[in-house]
Structure formats: C-alpha cells, structure tokens
Amino acid sequence: MKGRFFAIGVGPGDPELLTLKAVRILKNADVIACPSKESGPGIAFNIAAQAVPEILDKRIIALEFPMTKKDLTQAHENAARQLINVLDSDKDIAFLTLGDPSIYSTFSYILGLIKRNGYEVEMISGVTSFTAVAAKLLISLSSKDESVMITSKEYTDVADTLVIMKAGSVLKELKAKISKTKKEMYLVENCGMEDEKIYRGIDSIPDEVGYFSIVIVTDRKEFNE
Amino acid sequence: MKGRFFAIGVGPGDPELLTLKAVRILKNADVIACPSKESGPGIAFNIAAQAVPEILDKRIIALEFPMTKKDLTQAHENAARQLINVLDSDKDIAFLTLGDPSIYSTFSYILGLIKRNGYEVEMISGVTSFTAVAAKLLISLSSKDESVMITSKEYTDVADTLVIMKAGSVLKELKAKISKTKKEMYLVENCGMEDEKIYRGIDSIPDEVGYFSIVIVTDRKEFNE
Numbered sequence: 001m002k003g004r005f006f007a008i009g010v011g012p013g014d015p016e017l018l019t020l021k022a023v024r025i026l027k028n029a030d031v032i033a034c035p036s037k038e039s040g041p042g043i044a045f046n047i048a049a050q051a052v053p054e055i056l057d058k059r060i061i062a063l064e065f066p067m068t069k070k071d072l073t074q075a076h077e078n079a080a081r082q083l084i085n086v087l088d089s090d091k092d093i094a095f096l097t098l099g100d101p102s103i104y105s106t107f108s109y110i111l112g113l114i115k116r117n118g119y120e121v122e123m124i125s126g127v128t129s130f131t132a133v134a135a136k137l138l139i140s141l142s143s144k145d146e147s148v149m150i151t152s153k154e155y156t157d158v159a160d161t162l163v164i165m166k167a168g169s170v171l172k173e174l175k176a177k178i179s180k181t182k183k184e185m186y187l188v189e190n191c192g193m194e195d196e197k198i199y200r201g202i203d204s205i206p207d208e209v210g211y212f213s214i215v216i217v218t219d220r221k222e223f224n225e
Numbered sequence: 226m227k228g229r230f231f232a233i234g235v236g237p238g239d240p241e242l243l244t245l246k247a248v249r250i251l252k253n254a255d256v257i258a259c260p261s262k263e264s265g266p267g268i269a270f271n272i273a274a275q276a277v278p279e280i281l282d283k284r285i286i287a288l289e290f291p292m293t294k295k296d297l298t299q300a301h302e303n304a305a306r307q308l309i310n311v312l313d314s315d316k317d318i319a320f321l322t323l324g325d326p327s328i329y330s331t332f333s334y335i336l337g338l339i340k341r342n343g344y345e346v347e348m349i350s351g352v353t354s355f356t357a358v359a360a361k362l363l364i365s366l367s368s369k370d371e372s373v374m375i376t377s378k379e380y381t382d383v384a385d386t387l388v389i390m391k392a393g394s395v396l397k398e399l400k401a402k403i404s405k406t407k408k409e410m411y412l413v414e415n416c417g418m419e420d421e422k423i424y425r426g427i428d429s430i431p432d433e434v435g436y437f438s439i440v441i442v443t444d445r446k447e448f449n450e
Contacts, residue, residue, distance in 0.1 A: 021241035102359035102366045123360035125352040134327035135348035141327045148375040
C-alpha cells in the first residue's frame with residue numbers, strides 16, 4: 001500500500017472558504033507539502049493553518065520554485081522525487097495550492113510526474129480567486145449566454161467579461177487599453193486577506209498594485225447602482 | 226435591524242465541497258430560499274441538506290423560475306418581493322445556488338432588486354462546476370500564460386482551453402466542430418453526483434447526454450498519459 005497524493009485548493013485567502021473535503025483530508029494527511037516563501041511555508045500554508053491548526057504539528061515539506069524556466073523544470077523533478085520518497089513510505093501527502101488546483105497552479109507538472117510513476121493522485125477543488133473577487137464586488141461574471149475569458153496578464157475583447165489574473169505587473173498598460181473601451185474596470189488586491197483592497201471604476205485604480213491583484217472588465221454593473 | 230440576504234454557492238454536487246463559510250451561514254440562517262423543481266426544493270437544496278441537515282427543520286422558500294423571458298422577469302420580481310417581506314421581519318435568508326453564484330446563476334437579477342431596495346447582501350463563493358470537472362478529469366485548465374474561455378453552449382477557438390457549460394442540448398453540433406480541430410474533448414455529466422459519468426476523448430462521447438454536462442476542449446493531456 002503506497003501513500004496517496006492530494007492536490008488541495010485552499011481557496012483565495014479567507015480560511016473559511018476551505019471546503020469540508022479539504023479540511024477532512026488535511027486533518028488525516030501525514031505530510032503537508034506546499035510552495036515555500038523565503039525558505040518557509042508560503043501563503044497557501046498560512047491560509048490552511050488558520051482553518052486546520054492541526055497541520056502545524058505535521059511534517060511540512062516546503063518546496064522552492066525558482067522563476068527561471070530551466071531551474072524550474074529541475075526544481076519540479078527534485079520536488080517530485082522528494083514527494084515520491086514520502087509516498088513510498090506509506091504516507092499520504094496533502095499538497096496545498098492557492099485558489100483551485102486547475103487554474104494557474106504551480107503543481108501541475110509535479111502531479112503529472114507523480115501520476116506517471118503509478119501513484120494514486122486526487123485533485124480537491126477549491127474556490128478560485130476570480131469568483132471570490134466577483135463576490136467581493138457583488139457582480140455576476142456571466143448570466144444567460146454570456147462568455148467569460150480568463151487570461152494571465154493579457155487584454156482581449158473576445159468575451160463579454162474578461163478576468164485578468166496577475167494584473168499587477170502590467171496594470172498601467174491594461175488601464176490604457178481598457179480606457180479606450182466602454183467597459184467598466186474593477187480591481188481587487190489581496191482578496192480575502194487582511195490587507196484586501198477593492199477598486200470600482202478605472203479612475204479609482206492606481207498605476208501600481210501588488211502581485212495578488214485581479215482585474216475584471218465587464219459592462220455589467222447592475223448590482224452596484 | 227433588517228434581515229441579511231446571503232447568496233450561497235453550494236458547489237457542483239458533492240456535499241463535501243461546501244465551504245466552511247457556507248456551512249456556518251446555513252446553520253445560522255432563519256430561512257432557506259432556493260430554486261424549486263416540480264414545486265419542491267431543487268438540486269442545490271438537496272446538496273446543502275446532505276452537508277447541513279439542520280436546514281431541513283428551517284422555513285424553506287422554494288422559488289419557481291419559468292423558462293420564457295417575459296414570465297421570468299415577473300417571477301424574479303415576485304420572488305424579490307417575497308424575500309424582502311421576510312427580510313423586513315428581521316430574518317436572515319440563505320439563498321442557495323449550484324456551483325458559484327457569479328457563474329451562470331439564476332439569482333443575479335433577484336440580488337440586484339434586493340440590494341437596490343437597501344438591504345444588506347453578501348455573496349458566498351462556492352466551488353464552480355467547471356473546476357470540479359477538471360479535478361475529476363485530473364487535468365489543468367490553465368498554466369503559465371494560457372487562457373481559458375467559458376461559454377454557454379457556443380464553440381469558439383479563441384482560447385487555449387474552452388469550457389462549454391450546458392453542453393447537453395447542443396452536443397452533436399459541438400462534436401462535429403471539435404472533430405475538425407486537433408484538440409482533445411472531455412465531458413463530465415452530473416459531476417460529483419451519484420450518477421456521474423466521465424468521458425475522455427471525442428470517440429467515447431455519446432450524441433445525447435443530460436442537462437448537467439460540461440465539455441472541456443484543450444490540447445493539454447499530460448496527466449492522462
């Protein structure tokens with residue numbers, strides 16, 4: 001009997017947005033794995049630990065992921081090998097990801113490596129950050145036959161509603177492009193965290209914000225009127 | 226002190242995918258409102274009741290929403306009036322929606338009416354059905370700089386990954402269009418429910434499936450190899 005590997009979405013920031021399933025698996029897991037931040041467990045771990053303090057007493061594997069592509073592939077392979085060693089000792093691993101594991105998550109390459117080596121893997125869905133942002137703004141992203149496009153940094157006008165993840169690093173350019181449209185622009189920084197900031201309307205949005213910023217571009221604003 | 230209105234996403238089907246926040250609010254709510262099915266509480270209520278059986282003992286308002294547009298507007302106004310009467314008697318209402326309340330939810334018009342009348346409203350995010358489908362399939366919807374398009378019924382090739390909600394009614398046409406591309410097609414019917422069915426690859430997908438079917442079109446298949 002080998003250990004099992006669970007990739008768990010812990011939601012966008014508010015510990016209460018963990019699912020019952022995530023809580024159950026975190027309580028039962030032998031080992032917690034998570035991306036690291038300055039050699040310690042990162043933001044996903046901090047969110048999970050607020051909802052399930054028991055994980056503070058478990059073995060924690062904090063994985064470092066460098067930013068350059070070549071180093072990253074090597075880091076993924078090292079991480080997978082490290083995790084497989086744990087699975088071979090009959091331990092279940094809960095790997096924590098911010099938001100939902102299928103949306104811009106760092107774990108996908110690792111999960112592929114582990115699955116191809118014959119281990120049992122399961123993805124546990126979490127609340128994705130952009131629907132949490134819509135909830136904060138009290139807006140709908142889509143109704144009836146409307147479409148939603150989710151992109152990383154890029155602006156496009158092919159959908160009724162556009163969600164731009166990681167908008168912080170290109171915000172000035174985004175504002176210039178969106179100001180030429182008739183759409184409304186919203187931004188939420190650090191959604192669900194203590195330093196959350198909500199901006200409604202392009203004129204209220206500064207040119208510089210933090211990394212965890214999501215922009216929504218839409219012509220729907222009925223809830224705000 | 227007026228009652229508060231909570232629009233709660235109960236997730237796609239598995240009662241364990243309710244969030245801790247949804248559970249807390251459901252336990253404390255005075256009244257549960259939900260879309261009805263044949264004059265009884267519908268599928269969102271059944272999911273929530275499995276996670277929080279206490280709601281079976283609360284007052285339940287099952288709202289009927291007809292399919293024609295003219296009747297629907299009238300039904301929304303009637304529903305909002307009924308709910309506002311409850312809020313005026315200092316009762317908190319939990320309104321249940323399948324998946325996440327910002328994605329193709331029926332409640333948005335009602336929430337707008339209630340908010341414009343000056344009542345406190347809050348949206349509680351849930352796991353959206355399409356990320357739960359990705360979890361079942363063990364696939365990633367987006368990584369790095371990839372884009373995701375979510376549509377209702379329509380096929381389009383503007384994004385790296387396409388999610389088609391309510392695919393059941395147009396499945397034969399979708400299959401014909403997708404068969405001309407080099408992308409892989411996946412379908413999950415009744416995700417997270419007892420009669421869930423998972424189809425990988427266009428050749429395995431029948432021409433007719435149920436209403437709660439979601440199609441994913443993507444060229445990413447590394448987890449399945």
